[in-house]
Amino acid sequence: MNHLSGKIPPSLTSLNFLSFLNVSYNNLEGPIPKGTQLQSFDVSAFEGNPKLCGAPLRNVCPLMHRNSQDMENEPQLSWVHTSVVLGFIIGLGGFCGPLMLKRCGDAYFQFLNNVQDRLCAMRKVRA
Template sequence: MLDGAFKGEGMPSDDDMVDFDGFQNLRLLSLFNSDLTGQMPIWLSKLKNIEILRLDFNQITRPIPEDIYNAAKLEEIPLPLNSLHGVISDKIVNLTKLAILDLYFNHFGGKHPLNLGKLSKLKFLTFDFNNLEGALPPSLMNCTNLVELCLGYNNLEGDIFMLDFSRLSQLTKLDLKSNSFTGTVPSLVSHNLLKEFDALYNNLEGPIPTGTQLQSFNASTFEGNPKLCGAPLPNKCIPNKDMDADNKNNKDEGNGHHQLPWFYIIIVYLGFILGFW
């Protein structure tokens, strides 16, 4: 661990490490809070046995080199509070042992990686404060060991009700705030383990599921969604009168109570009388 050891220095480039062939048994490389500048070098991918690569709280720029995804033994990649950008490559699925992917407060853009669902050991996925866009892929629900899923402050959208959150049975924290998610709050997101939930400033609507621990959260959790209603929010849900009327009509039809207008009955009788005459 070399945390804080190279304050303000530049990250050694690939040219500087052209003959790099050492540290092949290195499992942990931590340069936390070193204020390092420059880009993430490709030579890091030559550390074949690296399991933890910690470069958070630096000033590293540019995209993540795709060769990094060849370090198949990587289990933890904490990279928050840098200036990394570009898209997150689908090659990330090569890191089959990955348990922690923390990209908090960078400048990543593009769509959420479509194949993250293949990372079955993933436990902590943090994308807060980036520029990700588009809908969440349903395959993300295949990450059934997720403990924390943090997606706040991006440009994500789509109907979250269509995602089967019930599969994330280990989830304790779900952060969706400040995106453009639509749909209703899925009741299946509620289970005993969920301790933190934040849907602040989205476009969610409808009643908050009752009989769950969602009612125990502070109302601020749901602020910025004017079409949401029900506890813990102060605004009550108003029954849909049109829907109630339709339900009543359907019920009447189901019971065989069909009511014909009187003029139809009169016309039938007149026709019978005239025809008989």
């Protein structure tokens, strides 16, 4: 007994050279991190920790709310990205929507031709 408490750090799963681990009879809690190393150890390496759950133990982890630290590590969709995508979709719909309607499509192409003519004329005046 080492008087360990808290959760098992997920970084232990990256220790591929770890061939033996015994954390039995401590005060560990939460899920055992998923990784090839920790699930390969015998159940006796984790016994005596009643709040510990997950493979290789028979204790199934209850569905818990994710803590704020886990939420911080996940990439989040920002409002800027959302508004850019939404603006692109609305702009594309505003351009392609009238083209799908035959009557409006002809008028729309005529409008774009007029805009192009005006821009070319403005460019020639400046040059």
